[in-house]
Amino acid sequence: MNPTLLRRAPAGAPRWDDRGAIPVFVALIIGPLLLLCGLLTVDAFGVLRAKQHADDLSVEAARAAQQAIDPAQAIPGKAFVADPAGASAAARVYLARTGDSGTVQVTDGGHTVTVTVTGRYHAVFWPKTFTVHATSSATLLHGITQPDR
DSSP: OOTTTOOOOOTTSOSSOOTTOOOHHHHHHHHHHHHHHHHHHHHHHHHHHHHHHHHHHHHHHHHHHTTOBOHHHHTTTSOOOBOHHHHHHHHHHHHHHHTOEEEEEEEGGGTEEEEEEEEEEEOSSSSOEEEEEEEEEEEOOBOSSSOBO
16 A cells, blocks of 8 residues: 555544535535526526517517608608508518518507517526517608608
């Protein structure tokens, strides 16, 4: 046997020195607690990312919908409003290209488009699928120095 591995306690030292020891309870609990905190954090941030993604999509779809102005009213200079059918179609096309679904409403005589996007987050560690919703609206403004309305 290697003599450097055998070490004697100094004279007068207690026979069972507990330096570097950890209680059994702490050893058994700390691992699962760290694991649980990590797992919940991963899924919590995943839901937050899904919410942000749905919010971004709703903003961009509303912006795409506002590009579909009604040419029958815009060309003669009567009004600058969104075409309800064209705006809804533009928002749905945008959402279809991203692979998401949502609803589109054109209100206020074609001045406001509201898009609601529904997204899902399939939890990695939590046995659940979270559904997130985000709603954004875009208002069509027209004018040279300030919005006419």
